[in-house]
Amino acid sequence: MDNWTTSHDRVLAQRNAEGWMFLIEAARDLRATGAIAPSSKALGRLLTDPVDEHGARPLNVLEVGAGTGSVTRTLILRLSPGSRLDIVEANPRFAAQLRRLVRSHPRLAGECERVRVHHTLVERLDTGRRYDVIVSGLPFTNFTPAQVETIMDRYLELLEPGGTLTYFAYRGTRYARTLTAFPAEARRHRAVEDVLAGYQRRYATGCWSVWGNLPPAKVWQLRRPAPSATPTVPAVSSATTVGASR
């Protein structure tokens, strides 16, 4: 077997193991895990695009709800030299997996201290830093409206002026919940979407569909206004993506 085959096999085996790990955690607690499989590369690329958009200067980046690290891997590859990455994950088994990923990632050889994994709820995170980019993988539509409001306000506080937040939601979940869940659950889901719509109206700069994900997802990009910016409603660019294109 040549080197390529062995390393390709290793990557496939690792992806398989992470897929199973995700499924097991989803079976343990679907509400907190929020998905049954890690995000696709296409979704990961779109969520992490703002890292490139901020240019080549060193950035402070925060990833929240990193799971097994599928988006984290894309983020690490896109970090400019001197950047720092804080990763927050509430699930202890995912946090341990993320620490292994950081320790063994070839791009971080000898500089693991630039990337830190925090095993905590994002609501309790206190790094004393502000961020140029926040990438959120949290399953907002499983939360209460008050929880979502608390977290979105905290994100805006943690962002540098001009900083960018990206997050995603699976498409069609509202419809599915209306059909399958108790009325109170469907109402909670709608209320969460209303809360998010308020932030989107004030801060959104883009939203895109990613069909190359299971299930298909919608990515939102929000920007904290810079202090000198005139308070106008930002123009939202909207597009439909297939795979990695934008």
Ligand SMILES: C[S@@+](CC[C@H](N)C(=O)[O-])C[C@H]1O[C@@H](n2cnc3c(N)ncnc32)[C@H](O)[C@@H]1O
């Ligand atoms: C939908 S998964 C996304 C995982 C990964 N980012 C991906 O895209 O494959 C949501 C993740 O958020 C984590 N999580 C849920 N609530 C959290 C909270 N309050 N603070 C931090 N992490 C949380 C879950 O444990 C889970 O790993």
